Each structure stands twice: as structure tokens, then as C-alpha cells.
Amino acid sequence: MRLKIAVLAGDGIGPEVTKQATNILRAVAEMGGHEFTFVEGLIGGTAITETGSPLPTGTLDAALECDAVLLGAVGDNKFNALPPDKRPEAGLLQIRQALGGFANLRPSIAYTALSASSPLRPEVTKDVDILFVRELLGGLYFGAPRWWDRDSNEAINTMRYTRDEVVRVARVAFELAGNRRQKVTSVDKANVLEVSQLWRATVTEVAKDYPSVTLEHQLVDSMAMHIMNIPRNFDVVLTENLFGDILSDEAGVITGSLGMLPSATIGGAVNLYEPVHGSAPDIAGTGKANPLGAILTAAMILRHSANLEQDAKAVEAAVNKVLDAGYRTADIARGQQPGQTPVSTQEMGKLVHQALAESIDRRQAMHAV
Numbered sequence: 447m448r449l450k451i452a453v454l455a456g457d458g459i460g461p462e463v464t465k466q467a468t469n470i471l472r473a474v475a476e477m478g479g480h481e482f483t484f485v486e487g488l489i490g491g492t493a494i495t496e497t498g499s500p501l502p503t504g505t506l507d508a509a510l511e512c513d514a515v516l517l518g519a520v521g522d523n524k525f526n527a528l529p530p531d532k533r534p535e536a537g538l539l540q541i542r543q544a545l546g547g548f549a550n551l552r553p554s555i556a557y558t559a560l561s562a563s564s565p566l567r568p569e570v571t572k573d574v575d576i577l578f579v580r581e582l583l584g585g586l587y588f589g590a591p592r593w594w595d596r597d598s599n600e601a602i603n604t605m606r607y608t609r610d611e612v613v614r615v616a617r618v619a620f621e622l623a624g625n626r627r628q629k630v631t632s633v634d635k636a637n638v639l640e641v642s643q644l645w646r647a648t649v650t651e652v653a654k655d656y657p658s659v660t661l662e663h664q665l666v667d668s669m670a671m672h673i674m675n676i677p678r679n680f681d682v683v684l685t686e687n688l689f690g691d692i693l694s695d696e697a698g699v700i701t702g703s704l705g706m707l708p709s710a711t712i713g714g715a716v717n718l719y720e721p722v723h724g725s726a727p728d729i730a731g732t733g734k735a736n737p738l739g740a741i742l743t744a745a746m747i748l749r750h751s752a753n754l755e756q757d758a759k760a761v762e763a764a765v766n767k768v769l770d771a772g773y774r775t776a777d778i779a780r781g782q783q784p785g786q787t788p789v790s791t792q793e794m795g796k797l798v799h800q801a802l803a804e805s806i807d808r809r810q811a812m813h814a815v
């Protein structure tokens with residue numbers, strides 16, 4: 447298997463967590479005899495500082511020639527005063543649009559070992575396994591017109607969707623639900639917004655092609671509450687862009703930390719992979735960052751771009767094993783629980799690497815007999 451991956455580490459903790467993710471990918475390649483090549487590029491605040499642009503042409507051209515893009519994080523307080531189209535985040539939105547992936551998959555899983563890290567009671571989070579399918583190229587993020595007129599003190603953003611944009615992301619949600627627990631919860635604000643009425647009508651229509659999958663609709667405000675109260679009720683959660691942004695961060699509470707959440711964006715020319723967490727500039731370079739979101743994102747590359755499902759599962763199992771053994775970065779080490787060992791970003795990466803190597807050794811030994 448050959449895979450060319452653009453690595454855009456970005457800002458803040460982006461480079462340190464991405465390094466742990468690429469280490470894991472290198473290990474998988476080496477152990478499985480695959481050829482993964484990595485092409486590095488600038489994005490976000492670091493790209494602004496070095497080139498003046500949050501997404502230099504060289505980065506985009508290189509990314510478009512790769513099979514997958516692994517992105518760390520973008521955002522730096524230094525640029526807070528800039529207008530949205532000049533900020534580091536603009537680089538991310540531009541690359542999302544240029545790569546064309548419209549379905550952003552954000553799994554939120556309750557790891558048994560982390561049940562004490564969540565402020566939710568263990569009986570609430572037990573067995574939770576939600577897959578958010580967040581529409582990534584429409585809605586308020588990209589709708590026109592958009593402006594802030596400082597003279598009239600008025601600003602506008604536009605929430606806009608076409609039927610086709612809803613159909614294509616809804617299909618992804620139903621297909622994925624077919625291989626899971628056969629349920630799609632579509633989130634909208636159809637009691638107030640026309641866009642949501644279009645969304646709901648379209649999703650209902652698409653559902654007819656998937657008779658084995660149950661569809662339910664939830665209003666986004668009550669959904670925010672249900673996710674905390676009865677997260678186990680949800681399987682695939684389909685949302686428009688902004689609602690998905692908000693609800694997926696909220697779902698980090700189930701896992702215990704935003705630092706645990708991976709994502710994959712599929713459906714375009716090149717798939718884009720990024721952990722859900724941000725650049726966390728306050729802890730950058732301190733060794734406190736949790737690399738597991740980035741490592742689990744690497745597992746999603748193996749699953750969705752390399753078609754190496756077994757290896758994806760092996761990486762996820764290695765993460766589970768390290769958590770079960772009590773190793774914790776600062777964000778998931780809540781309180782003074784016995785049996786926990788605090789570790790740095792790099793140590794956590796190494797531990798997952800070791801656990802992975804052991805499991806792959808065992809697999810190969812089993813094949814040999």
C-alpha cells in the first residue's frame with residue numbers, strides 16, 4: 447500500500463501532536479511493509495508569519511497532489527484583531543473548500559478507562575459511541591453575503607444550503623449508520639429557520655432510500671441537552687456546519703477531553719484529517735498536550751484513505767490499552783486517582799507506539815503458525 451500524506455502541523459500544539467501521529471503512521475507502514483510518504487507544508491498563523499498568507503499556494507498545490515492531508519491545528523491569539531479572512535482559521539476554511547470534502551466525521555466514544563475523567567456520571571457515559579457527521583462546506587461558514595460594516599454598526603452572515611448539499615451529506619450519514627446501529631438523528635432548528643425546514647424535508651426524503659435505518663429529528667437546543675442526559679441514545683448524528691461544530695465540542699465532555707477527539711473529512715478530491723481540538727497556544731511546547739486525538743486521527747487515515755481497517759483498529763486498541771494501563775496526559779488526569787501515571791505528549795505517543803508494536807507482533811506471530 448502506498449500513500450502520500452501532506453502534513454500541515456500548523457500552530458500551537460499542532461506540531462507536537464502531529465509528530466506523534468506521524469510516528470504511529472510510520473510504524474504501521476514499517477510493520478506492514480507499506481510505503482507512506484510525508485510532505486510538510488505551512489498553514490495558519492505560522493504560514494502568515496512566514497509568507498503573509500494563512501494558506502500559501504505551495505501548501506495547497508502540494509496537498510492536492512497527496513492522497514490525504516493530516517492537519518494539526520490552526521489559531522494564534524496574535525492574530526485576534528485581524529478580520530476573519532486574514533486570520534489563521536481562514537487558511538483552514540480555504541483548504542477545506544479546496545479539497546472538497548463535505549462530510550466531517552467526528553466520533554465521540556466513551557473510553558471505559560476515562561469514565562472518571564468525564565464530569566458526567568459513569569452510568570451516563572457507559573458504552574456511548576456517537577458518530578457526528580458534520581456538513582463542512584456550507585451554512586454560515588461559507589454563505590454570502592457576509593460583512594461587518596463598522597460605520598453603520600451592522601454585520602451579516604448567511605446560513606444557506608441547497609437541496610443537493612443536504613442530500614450528499616445525508617447519504618454519507620445513512621450509509622455509515624447502515625454499518626453501525628442503524629439510527630440517524632438529524633439536528634436542525636426547523637421551528638425557526640427556513641434553512642432547517644429545507645434540511646429536515648430533504649433528510650426525510652433521503653431516508654426513504656435506507657429503509658433499515660431509523661431517522662429521528664431533533665432541534666439543536668434540545669439536542670444539546672440530550673447529548674448530556676442520554677448520550678447512549680445516539681448513533682449517527684447528522685448536522686449542518688455550525689451546529690456540528692458546537693455539538694462535537696460538547697461531546698468531548700463524554701470522552702473526558704476534547705484532546706481525545708479525531709476527525710476525518712471525506713467526499714472530496716482529497717480527504718482531510720484533523721483532530722477536533724484547537725491549537726491551545728497556552729500549553730504549546732509544555733509537553734502537556736494530549737496526542738491521542740491526533741493519533742486516533744491517524745487511525746482514521748488508515749481506515750478511510752489507506753483501506754487498512756485492521757491497522758486502524760490496532761491503533762485504536764493500542765490507545766485503549768495505554769489508557770487501561772493508567773497513563774494520562776494532564777487533560778485526562780482528573781483528580782488524584784490511584785493507578786494513574788502522568789505522562790507528557792511524547793511519552794504518550796511512545797506508549798501507544800509500543801502497544802501497537804506488541805499487538806502487530808502478536809498478529810504476525812499468529813499468521814506464522
Ligand code: IPM
Pocket residue numbers: 520521535538539691722
Ligand atoms: C473545528 C474548529 C474550526 C471550525 C475553526 C478552527 C475554524 O473549531 O474544526 O471544529 O470552526 O470548524
Ligand code: MN
Pocket residue numbers: 691692695722
Ligand atoms: Mn470547533
